[in-house]
Amino acid sequence: xxxxxxxxxxxxxxxxxxxxxxxxxxxxxxxxxxxxxxxxxxxxxxxxxxxxxxxxxxxxxxxxxxxxxxxxxxxxxxxxxxxxxxxxxxxxxxxxxxxxxxxxxxxxxxxxxxxxxxxxxxxxxxxxxxxxxxxxxxxxxxxxxxxxxxxxxxxxxxxxxxxxxxxxxxxxxxxxxxxxxxxxxxxxxxxxxxxxxxxxxxxxxxxxxxxxxxxxxxxxxxxxxxxxxxxxxxxxxxxxxxxxxxxxxxxxxxxxxxxxxxxxxxxxxxxxxxxxxxxxxxxxxxxxxxxxxxxxxxxxxxxxxxxxxxxxxxxxxxxxxxxxxxxxxxxxxxxxxxxxxxxxxxxxxxxxxxxxxxxxxxxxxxxxxxxxxxxxxxxxxxxxxxxxxxxxxxxxxxxxxxxxxxxxxxxxxxxxxxxxxxxxxxxxxxxxxxxxxxxxxxxxxxxxxxxxxxxxxxxxxxxxxxxxxxxxxxxxxxxxxxxxxxxxxxxxxxxxxxxxxxxxxxxxxxxxxxxxxxxxxxxxxxxxxxxxxxxxxxxxxxxxxxxxxxxxxxxxxxxxxxxxxxxxx
Amino acid sequence: xxxxxxxxxxxxxxxxxxxxxxxxxxxxxxxxxxxxxxxxxxxxxxxxxxxxxxxxxxxxxxxxxxxxxxxxxxxxxxxxxxxxxxxxxxxxxxxxxxxxxxxxxxxxxxxxxxxxxxxxxxxxxxxxxxxxxxxxxxxxxxxxxxxxxxxxxxxxxxxxxxxxxxxxxxxxxxxx
Numbered sequence: 240x241x242x243x244x245x246x247x248x249x250x251x252x253x254x255x256x257x258x259x260x261x262x263x264x265x266x267x268x269x270x271x272x273x274x275x276x277x278x279x280x281x282x283x284x285x286x287x288x289x290x291x292x293x294x295x296x297x298x299x300x301x302x303x304x305x306x307x308x309x310x311x312x313x314x315x316x317x318x319x320x321x322x323x324x325x326x327x328x329x330x331x332x333x334x335x336x337x338x339x340x341x342x343x344x345x346x347x348x349x350x351x352x353x354x355x356x357x358x359x360x361x362x363x364x365x366x367x368x369x370x371x372x373x374x375x376x377x378x379x380x381x382x383x384x385x386x387x388x389x390x391x392x393x394x395x396x397x398x399x400x401x402x403x404x405x406x407x408x409x410x411x412x413x414x415x416x417x418x419x420x421x422x423x424x425x426x427x428x429x430x431x432x433x434x435x436x437x438x439x440x441x442x443x444x445x446x447x448x449x450x451x452x453x454x455x456x457x458x459x460x461x462x463x464x465x466x467x468x469x470x471x472x473x474x475x476x477x478x479x480x481x482x483x484x485x486x487x488x489x490x491x492x493x494x495x496x497x498x499x500x501x502x503x504x505x506x507x508x509x510x511x512x513x514x515x516x517x518x519x520x521x522x523x524x525x526x527x528x529x530x531x532x533x534x535x536x537x538x539x540x541x542x543x544x545x546x547x548x549x550x551x552x553x554x555x556x557x558x559x560x561x562x563x564x565x566x567x568x569x570x571x572x573x574x575x576x577x578x579x580x581x582x583x584x585x586x587x588x589x590x591x592x593x594x595x596x597x598x599x600x601x602x603x604x605x606x607x608x609x610x611x612x613x614x615x616x617x618x619x620x621x622x623x624x625x626x627x628x629x630x631x632x633x634x635x636x637x638x639x640x641x642x643x644x645x646x647x648x649x650x651x652x653x654x655x656x657x658x659x660x661x662x663x664x665x666x667x668x669x670x671x672x673x674x675x676x677x678x679x680x681x682x683x684x685x686x687x688x689x690x691x692x693x694x695x696x697x698x699x700x701x702x703x704x705x706x707x708x709x710x711x712x713x714x715x716x717x718x719x720x721x722x723x724x725x726x727x728x729x730x731x732x733x734x735x736x737x738x739x740x741x742x743x744x745x746x747x748x749x750x751x752x753x754x755x756x757x758x759x760x761x762x763x764x765x766x767x768x769x770x771x772x773x774x775x776x777x778x779x780x781x782x783x784x785x786x787x788x789x790x791x792x793x794x795x796x797x798x799x800x801x802x803x804x805x806x807x808x
Numbered sequence: 809x810x811x812x813x814x815x816x817x818x819x820x821x822x823x824x825x826x827x828x829x830x831x832x833x834x835x836x837x838x839x840x841x842x843x844x845x846x847x848x849x850x851x852x853x854x855x856x857x858x859x860x861x862x863x864x865x866x867x868x869x870x871x872x873x874x875x876x877x878x879x880x881x882x883x884x885x886x887x888x889x890x891x892x893x894x895x896x897x898x899x900x901x902x903x904x905x906x907x908x909x910x911x912x913x914x915x916x917x918x919x920x921x922x923x924x925x926x927x928x929x930x931x932x933x934x935x936x937x938x939x940x941x942x943x944x945x946x947x948x949x950x951x952x953x954x955x956x957x958x959x960x961x962x963x964x965x966x967x968x969x970x971x972x973x974x975x976x977x978x979x980x981x982x983x984x
């Protein structure tokens with residue numbers, strides 16, 4: 240199975256006990272391993288609080304909040320919360336149906352800080368109001384934008400011509416807390432176009448001398464409504480779009496999406512495809528960490544490492560190009576397997592890279608790890624505790640740097656990760672230096688995984704022969720009537736994914752990359768919701784800045800590895 | 809989560825030598841000097857490619873500008889079935905079909921207009937995968953420029969294969 244579905248009867252019983260009948264209308268086990276609780280907005284807070292505070296349920300990580308529009312239903316909207324317990328290892332989905340008039344629910348910000356931006360995004364794109372949210376403004380679209388783009392009655396071709404300039408000025412800008420101790424207050428814009436933001440992000444900070452006393456981030460400059468565009472294309476056609484989420488490791492995005500659709504179809508890619516996906520995903524992770532660390536070190540003043548990391552990255556792009564035909568946006572994954580088999584010299588190329596990469600990592604380690612300047616620049620800077628990081632919804636290397644050994648590859652193995660030996664690197668300090676150390680170690684662990692995988696690369700096809708999902712081979716299309724009919728049906732009607740919904744998680748380079756897919760049984764996704772791993776990390780950024788120097792803000796931002804493509808979607 | 813094998817990478821203790829910093833300077837200089845000397849005397853390690861005079865050797869699968877293949881008599885293989893237009897995630901292909909006047913079979917279609925907007929195209933290769941006639945394949949030509957947007961919409965004449973197919977710089981195409 241691509242997604243493990245453990246026996247949930249016990250947890251289901253526990254949940255029924257703890258949530259009294261009147262608060263939860265329906266409790267059931269979904270096919271994707273989630274326990275599904277349906278409630279109403281009156282009882283929502285009670286349910287969420289029980290889920291978080293009950294020691295047996297202990298859902299400490301809020302993964303995602305999103306809204307889905309079902310115009311044909313009596314209760315038109317549905318707010319969906321995804322929760323996970325890191326200790327108890329169970330996952331829950333809470334659904335709240337809402338009527339068309341006044342779609343509003345109480346805000347979960349008081350329970351999980353992670354809800355902050357997720358709720359703003361849901362308000363922005365689906366138009367569901369979250370009562371009690373401290374700052375419910377549009378997040379991804381411009382504030383002059385009208386309507387809510389992810390509602391079904393919003394035409395995907397509609398254009399808004401916005402003539403006003405960006406006017407977001409935080410309310411606290413006007414307050415000048417100048418007194419005899421603070422007399423040098425000034426407001427500074429970092430970004431949107433700033434070399435150290437690595438993408439278009441804007442952070443407004445209030446300075447007292449050189450210390451940041453308040454900050455607020457503005458995102459959405461790269462927003463292209465990936466989720467709406469997915470609804471207008473077939474399931475397979477979404478894959479080129481996913482390449483543009485985290486464009487530093489596009490393979491992982493495509494594989495994650497394909498795994499989600501395969502799970503809904505109940506099919507599995509052949510073993511060879513799984514191993515190739517795993518190898519290229521790990522190489523993508525390596526590249527992503529190389530870009531992150533290279534840029535991070537440039538930002539704190541160490542240029543050489545950038546070149547040392549970009550050299551192996553370029554070679555990995557060579558490998559991806561020889562497999563997929565593209566370098567950055569590779570579109571190699573398909574539902575049911577891969578677009579084409581790997582080239583004949585794949586194994587030789589992989590082994591060459593396995594020899595080639597470690598010496599660059601070693602060089603960077605020699606230059607940086609024990610470097611006193613770097614350590615003084617990053618130790619204790621941007622530190623966060625494990626509890627805080629979980630409350631804000633962090634996953635991935637940044638969470639592991641705070642001491643939580645949570646890795647989707649271990650917690651919910653997919654692609655057969657359970658069969659590989661590797662360690663999850665953790666540190667305890669949660670500062671910028673720890674994030675550097677964790678990423679360096681993850682690069683070495685990725686190499687270790689690839690080494691095991693290439694030794695056991697199975698032979699066989701790379702795409703399933705189930706022609707409800709995958710195109711038949713070209714040789715058959717050219718010669719056999721049956722195959723040609725399948726080919727036509729698949730292209731014109733798309734993959735018929737059974738109606739339902741599923742959440743699939745993969746470990747992206749920045750953390751948990753989740754796809755919440757909803758199908759109405761047609762050839763196109765009804766709703767695609769991405770949980771971008773750097774989104775919850777970025778929402779913490781303005782809060783972490785308070786008390787730091789301006790120069791530290793750059794080091795903190797770079798150590799997060801914010802990729803605007805997946806942040807803004 | 810409790811039985812995950814982890815490796816702790818907490819900050820190493822700083823030795824006296826590292827605190828003094830002089831040792832680290834020498835070590836760091838040695839690393840950069842080694843790279844410098846290797847590049848100076850062993851030129852094969854240089855990673856920079858002197859583009860455009862020197863070009864990287866691209867694989868057989870590189871997805872570049874499209875080619876519309878022709879039959880032996882020079883007419884397009886395309887039968888205007890709209891498969892590529894349907895499969896295109898960027899909606900950059902525009903086809904108008906007409907009846908083939910020279911067809912031996914009744915109602916055979918050919919493409920009257922076949923346009924690709926190369927500025928919209930994302931070069932994903934889905935049109936090649938979708939084509940049941942191997943009428944559209946991709947070349948390895950990936951660097952081209954236009955003076956205006958209209959020029960980026962290329963039609964049959966620009967896309968048609970020039971000369972024998974072996975002479976084209978072939979890229980992504982069906983393997984079997």
